[in-house]
Amino acid sequence: MKALRDKRPLRLVPLLAAAALSVGVSGCGLANRPVRPTGVSQDELSNGAEPYFWTGAVTYQVQISRQLNPFDSYDVQYLAGVRGAQQLSPQQFWFGVFLWAKNQSGHPALTADRFEIVDSAGNVYPATPLNPSVNPYAWTQQTLSPDGIEPVADSAAADSSPGGALVLFKLNQSVYSNRPLTLKIFAPGTNRVSNVSLDL
Numbered sequence: 001m002k003a004l005r006d007k008r009p010l011r012l013v014p015l016l017a018a019a020a021l022s023v024g025v026s027g028c029g030l031a032n033r034p035v036r037p038t039g040v041s042q043d044e045l046s047n048g049a050e051p052y053f054w055t056g057a058v059t060y061q062v063q064i065s066r067q068l069n070p071f072d073s074y075d076v077q078y079l080a081g082v083r084g085a086q087q088l089s090p091q092q093f094w095f096g097v098f099l100w101a102k103n104q105s106g107h108p109a110l111t112a113d114r115f116e117i118v119d120s121a122g123n124v125y126p127a128t129p130l131n132p133s134v135n136p137y138a139w140t141q142q143t144l145s146p147d148g149i150e151p152v153a154d155s156a157a158a159d160s161s162p163g164g165a166l167v168l169f170k171l172n173q174s175v176y177s178n179r180p181l182t183l184k185i186f187a188p189g190t191n192r193v194s195n196v197s198l199d200l
Helices: 002-006 012-026 075-079
Strands: 044-046 052-055 058-068 092-103 114-118 124-128 165-172 181-186 193-198
Touching (some): 052 193, 075 092, 075 165, 114 165
Antiparallel strands (some): 052 058, 058 092
């Protein structure tokens, strides 16, 4: 450290250039995300360690998964169109999984429309249906062209802070004692299921 302090002060121009480079890297678009690294299992990956996984022909990434508060002015937008969203029992809560997907198969491919969360006790929680005409953050099954992404760029879901489309679940408080949670994504038209461990 002493040797560094003895050197001349850094020039401003290189610092500004480095700052500009970091902004350029952090501003890469969703469409330019990397593919799943080679040698990584396609079926069981943790979204804390390796978030990219394949289900059928589509590559997915869990952007974030977290509890949603129906009384919070920010979270309430994600529950738009959910009847009785604020009428949960004390033993229940809303849980959002925000997904991003890209078709890297070279041909049109359907994204998934069936999701489940399973806790370590074997309890199964299906996704709560969302109406995309009311909730602009809702995940909806789409046919993606080659290199197509979901949610589409400049949409409400893509521009939100999670950066993904919402798959909503109603969970029991008991899942906190039955961790880890596993998200199951069912590939449409096949018997393939991908599993990814979720943060809670």
